[in-house]
Amino acid sequence: MSSIEELLAGRDVCICAGSGGVGKTTTSAAIALGMAARGKKVCVLTIDPAKRLADSLGLEELGNEATRVDPALLEANGVTGEGELWAMMLDAKQTFDSLIARHAEDEAARERVLDNRIYQQISSALAGSQEYMAMEKLFELHSEGRFDLLVLDTPPSRNALDFLDAPERLTQFIEGRSLQLFLKPTGLAAKVAGRGAGVVLSILRRIVGFDLLTDLSEFFTAFSGMIDGFQERARRVNTLLRNPDTTFVIVCGPQAEPIDEAVFFHDKLVESGMGFGGAVVNRVRYRLLADDVDEAGVVRDVDSAIGNPDLAERIGKTLSEYQHLAERDEQNISKLSTKLGGDPVIRIPYLDTDVHDLAGLSEINRFLFADEATRIELAT
Ligand SMILES: Nc1ncnc2c1ncn2[C@@H]1O[C@H](COP(=O)(O)OP(=O)(O)OP(=O)(O)O)[C@@H](O)[C@H]1O
Ligand SMILES: [Mg+2]
Secondary structure, three states: OOOOOOOOOOOOEEEEOOOOOOHHHHHHHHHHHHHHOOEEEEEEOOOOOOOOHHHOOOOOOOOOOOOOOHHHHHHOOOOHHHHEEEEEEEOOHHHHHHHHHHHOOOOHHHHHHOOOOOHHHHHHHHHHOOOOHHHHHHHHHHHHHOEEEEEEEEOOOOOOOOOHHHHHHHHEEEEEEHHHHOOOOOHHHHHHOOOOOOOHHHHHHHHOOOOOHHHHHHHHHHOOOOHHHHHHHHHHHHHHOOOOOEEEEEEEOOHHHHHHHHHHHHHHHHHOOOOOOOOOOEEOOOOOOOOOOOOHHHHHHHHHOOOOOHHHHHHHHHHHHHHHHHHHHHHHHHHHHHOOOOOOOEEEEOOOOOOOHHHHHHHHHHHOOHHHHHHHHHHH
């Protein structure tokens, strides 16, 4: 089975997707670092990285702009040469704001929307789902063409598929009935803006503390001018996801349930015409005992070495439990390999410590960038 480098050959976008907590942020940062070490100009777009990882990439603040990781820092971690590592933390709200700025007809329209209280509410809510904004930023950086490779981390979601539907969902929201109701020339917005509803309005104003309906009306009027732009953009984001140079890496855990989810996600990707690169199975437990060694044998050997039968027994038990888990991981992963029909499955072992700095990412890369034989040798 191949290394992540082969899987990325000729690609300029790599999207790391998977369920919550499996190691997406870790894997995407490690891939970016590894490709920078191989001379590429790479940018990783991370989402909610753990603070220590963000710090170690030099991402102290939410900038929503790519910043270059200090070459001296890379060099201290053995990364030299032509490559560059850039990173950014995605700020969904800021991305949405700049999207408005792009689609507004003029400065005044832009200000009207950004200052609008309804927009502020809606954008925070939409930004909360993050998926669309992540791809929006990806699209923006891809259009700029400054990088050889963009690695996109995806938001923690229970359902990895949410991510794929995001452009459609935004378009549906915009095309949806409730919005159209407001936007029609004779729609609610126009009526509200009229003078008829004076009494109702003044009561509402008293209840909500500001002129809600005027704000609503203003917002939708200003927003209506941007709808074509939004729809066109969502279409182009969609196209980028299906671009032959875009590849998805599915990150998952080695247990039965995450493996099933990964298979399901793979099938959906293929069905939707998106490129599947391979799977990274993270936090894999490898067998520590050879086939001809059993628990009793371990207890005997340890006891004769340290002369403590109690301790020997406990060590034997722990090792044999671990062996059990490792065997189960192995079965699950071999099921995954079968289902993926020959597409790469890359295993990363369960490391002793958390991965929160460049040294930790390099440790991950010893596996990600190795061939399968070397991986097994390193892990066992
Ligand atoms: N192979 C590994 N061995 C040990 N610890 C790991 C390994 N991979 C990741 N971790 C640790 O597991 C935790 C979760 O990893 P990570 O943040 O990358 O997951 P995630 O999929 O991005 O999570 P979320 O869905 O919440 O965004 C982190 O603390 C990370 O340091
Ligand atoms: Mg994450």
